Amino acid sequence: MYALYYSPGTASLLVHWLLIEMDIEHELRLVDMDARAHKSAEYLAMNPNGVVPTLIVDGQPRYEAAALAMYLADRHPDAGLAPALDDPQRALYDQWMFNLASTLQSPLRLWWYPWDLQADDDAVRAGAQARIEDACARLDAQLGAHGPYLLGERLSAADFYLTMLMRWTRKMPKPAHEWPHLGEFARRMKARPGFATLYQREGLSEWA
Numbered sequence: 138m139y140a141l142y143y144s145p146g147t148a149s150l151l152v153h154w155l156l157i158e159m160d161i162e163h164e165l166r167l168v169d170m171d172a173r174a175h176k177s178a179e180y181l182a183m184n185p186n187g188v189v190p191t192l193i194v195d196g197q198p199r200y201e202a203a204a205l206a207m208y209l210a211d212r213h214p215d216a217g218l219a220p221a222l223d224d225p226q227r228a229l230y231d232q233w234m235f236n237l238a239s240t241l242q243s244p245l246r247l248w249w250y251p252w253d254l255q256a257d258d259d260a261v262r263a264g265a266q267a268r269i270e271d272a273c274a275r276l277d278a279q280l281g282a283h284g285p286y287l288l289g290e291r292l293s294a295a296d297f298y299l300t301m302l303m304r305w306t307r308k309m310p311k312p313a314h315e316w317p318h319l320g321e322f323a324r325r326m327k328a329r330p331g332f333a334t335l336y337q338r339e340g341l342s343e344w345a
């Protein structure tokens with residue numbers, strides 16, 4: 138049994154959505170970020186970075202959303218959301234997971250938390266925006282040429298990850314869904330019944 142420490146709409150959304158999609162039994166533990174529960178000694182003992190998500194796996198706290206997504210998809214292969222290690226598409230899948238983490242999630246973190254760098258917030262946001270838009274343009278081209286998913290016809294955990302990151306751009310000057318192929322991709326992902334379940338459980342309404 139897994140237990141997910143989560144906060145609505147944050148990086149925990151990827152893990153929560155996958156738990157729903159893969160029909161894996163789990164318990165949800167809300168982290169009250171307004172009360173800074175993620176900075177409490179109790180939480181930091183599980184996740185010293187003081188961020189969500191944390192997933193309890195076999196009694197141990199584990200963190201990093203992308204790593205958790207890969208772990209769950211590998212551990213529950215019947216769901217078919219990760220090519221096996223000897224599958225020809227595995228290298229492509231690993232590529233996209235790490236590419237999304239480094240070229241999209243990383244600047245998105247700076248957009249939402251510019252003070253992380255302790256520099257001029259507007260300048261940090263401008264730099265982050267440029268990197269995010271460059272990444273979106275490349276992803277849009279990829280989906281246009283080799284879609285409809287990141288692995289072509291095959292849906293994988295990477296697509297859920299991309300959808301979550303696209304959601305985070307919704308208030309940016311140019312949201313990711315405004316690129317045509319990314320927009321079509323998001324519509325397809327949002328039409329999944331699991332997305333409605335996720336929104337209902339997390340009490341979300343924006344970007345529905």
Ligand SMILES: N[C@@H](CCC(=O)N[C@@H](CS)C(=O)NCC(=O)O)C(=O)O
Binds near residue numbers: 187
């Ligand atoms: N690399 C981490 C980043 C997680 C992260 O940045 N979570 C944000 C919410 S989306 C958070 O907890 N922010 C609170 C803080 O930084 O104080 C992951 O992917 O799990």
